Amino acid sequence: MSREEYKKYFEILELSLEASMSEIKMAFNHLKKLYSSDSMAISPIQDEFPQKKRRQILKEIETAHTKLMALLEEEQSESKYQHSSLVSEGQKADRTSFSGPMLKELRENLGKELYEIALDTKIREEILEKIELEKFDTLPQETYLKAHLSNYAKCLFLDPKKVADDYIKRYKVWKSSTEI
Numbered sequence: 116m117s118r119e120e121y122k123k124y125f126e127i128l129e130l131s132l133e134a135s136m137s138e139i140k141m142a143f144n145h146l147k148k149l150y151s152s153d154s155m156a157i158s159p160i161q162d163e164f165p166q167k168k169r170r171q172i173l174k175e176i177e178t179a180h181t182k183l184m185a186l187l188e189e190e191q192s193e194s195k196y197q198h199s200s201l202v203s204e205g206q207k208a209d210r211t212s213f214s215g216p217m218l219k220e221l222r223e224n225l226g227k228e229l230y231e232i233a234l235d236t237k238i239r240e241e242i243l244e245k246i247e248l249e250k251f252d253t254l255p256q257e258t259y260l261k262a263h264l265s266n267y268a269k270c271l272f273l274d275p276k277k278v279a280d281d282y283i284k285r286y287k288v289w290k291s292s293t294e295i
Contacts, residue, residue: 137234212281
């Protein structure tokens with residue numbers, strides 16, 4: 116894809132070139148709603164903005180979204196390879212299990228912001244922050260926590276079961292120490 120095509124797709128979605136995958140998804144959904152035939156925003160100018168023109172715009176929005184998502188997924192799969200070396204380096208440094216601070220470090224090494232993880236996983240940002248800080252007393256029940264950890268791990272290209280199991284072990288140690 117040429118640089119001009121790349122820029123054009125971001126312009127169609129009304130985004131900057133630095134937009135994340137989450138921002139692209141949000142912009143796509145917003146514009147799709149905006150230009151749909153039942154949009155409240157379009158109804159006052161419906162006569163001046165014919166259905167044919169809206170369909171053309173919707174097609175451009177769909178194409179831009181599809182192309183950019185494919186490109187970003189390709190970039191992520193390349194960073195997954197790079198990330199696996201980060202994980203192995205971390206494990207060589209005597210990191211035998213995943214902790215909240217380790218998840219935070221890995222997320223930051225991938226250049227992902229917490230709000231992006233929240234958008235991708237539909238987990239509230241404050242819960243993700245508490246997971247990273249290991250504020251066990253403020254986390255949801257174990258069943259929900261395990262699901263959150265698995266979803267978070269997927270965003271970091273980690274083994275969801277390993278991350279959840281390691282973290283839950285730490286959680287259970289904390290829990291048993293508070294019950295005494």
